[in-house]
Amino acid sequence: MRRAVCPGSFDPITNGHLDIIARASKLYDEVYVAVMINKAKKGLFEIDERIDLIRQVTAEFGNVTVESFHGLLVDFCKQRDIPAIVKGLRAVSDFDYELQMAQMNNGLSGVETLFVPTNPTYSFLSSSLVKEVAAWGGDVSHLVPPIVLQALDQRLKKD
Template sequence: MNGPESEEPPLRRAVCPGSFDPVTNGHLDIIARASKLYDEVYVAVMINKSKQGLFTVEERIGLLRQVTAKYGNVKVESFHGLLVDFCKQREIPAIVKGLRAVSDFDYELQMAQMNNGLSGVETLFVPTNPTYSFLSSSLVKEVAAWGGDVSHLVPPLVLDALRERLESRRGSD
């Protein structure tokens, strides 16, 4: 069969960007929801050389690959530079971002408008599950560093890595 009927429809692609230092259950909620809406979801781990993360970019990618493997259509990569360039290189027309609160919206709207103006990439905002509306990687790291229980906030694999990293840092102080 020739003609338009025989052509495969283009893959619907989106990207979920972030630092993921470490990945939280809130991040995974957004990634899981995006994976139901798109054929391919890229998780783009931002490289920010001016910030010293708890985990290296390679460690974050490894953890993300393990905790997202069950979705089957999620690819994890790093990027340095403009997110719109990452999108152009992979023909990704949509960015999926979770919104926790109104305060997130002000900043994210500016970013969405800038990204659209630069490249035409659309941003879709997904309201965060109320269970995770307060959750951030920074908060998880701070609570864990003080010995608080974050087991309900991160996947078990990430919890183990987080405990190990914090323990090794305590030992080197």
């Protein structure tokens, strides 16, 4: 069984994230989406909300499991016998940081990192940018799945 993990905060999941997860789901038998818990950071969506949204938008793939994690990603991988991390790269600046992380993860545990170039349609896209544009009333409907757009609209109307 070939397993990989796609880690991130996914606050919220974007079409760029979804593209990487979809592509990974074609390469691996099982893909875990690991939603990072960072207690020092207050997200727009709670961890359980993010997990629920991700489960809904990845259900069609059939081989994606969504879980949260706190701590080192390599520990998450060891506990689930996952030998590979799949990361999307938007730009050269992403590569500099991600290469260091990949080398550290490999040195700590032997876990390999597969870099997947982002679809050019999403090369500028980040969760932070989506939240900022949506907060100012901008149209992000082409940047997130419909259910995520609905959740964003509801959350931003409440705040």
